[in-house]
Amino acid sequence: DGGITQSPKYLFRKEGQNVTLSCEQNLNHDAMYWYRQDPGQGLRLIYYSQIVNDFQKGDIAEGYSVSREKKESFPLTVTSAQKNPTAFYLCASTLSSGLFANYGYTFGSGTRLTVV
């Protein structure tokens, strides 16, 4: 079955460490997104990518980095510059995100990152 796989499900990071969250999709979707969710809050956009080898900052990109070397993969690195990284991270994808596109967005099951 097609879908989005995020790994790991739980991740613990020490202060000052960089960590990378994995997001893989086999839906042949062009566009991929990373969101962050804090307790009791909605999702906020970190980075997005419309095509391979291209990505753009979202609303809260500081302290994060991404790459899009393959269509299927969009890993997110949480760097030591991110001052409050403890959160629930969600990856999403959609077939096409053109201005008049009319497709649903599929979300992964999330990675819960905790700084220890």
Added chain:
Amino acid sequence: DAKTTQPPSMDCAEGRAANLPCNHSTISGNEYVYWYRQIHSQGPQYIIHGLKNNETNEMASLIITEDRKSSTLILPHATLRDTAVYYCIVRVSLPYNQGGKLIFGQGTELSVKP
């Protein structure tokens, strides 16, 4: 900032219809309305989306007012498994014609009770 306003919580009796309202008074002509739901510590699940016309699928119905300033998600026969946070989302345009993104608000916490 979110472009939608939803009540923070609602209750519904099992087997009855759940009607979840959403205001999106600043929506633009080409912006779609999406509905997702999220059960604690899981990824959001797609329910339905629409632009102008009412929509129906196997999960729910979406009623959009003629002026597009508000919409209602209808779960026709709510079950205990429908207990979740429901997000009404406007898909807004990204700069430089880079497509669209989903802007999430706080959502409505729906509790279906026996």
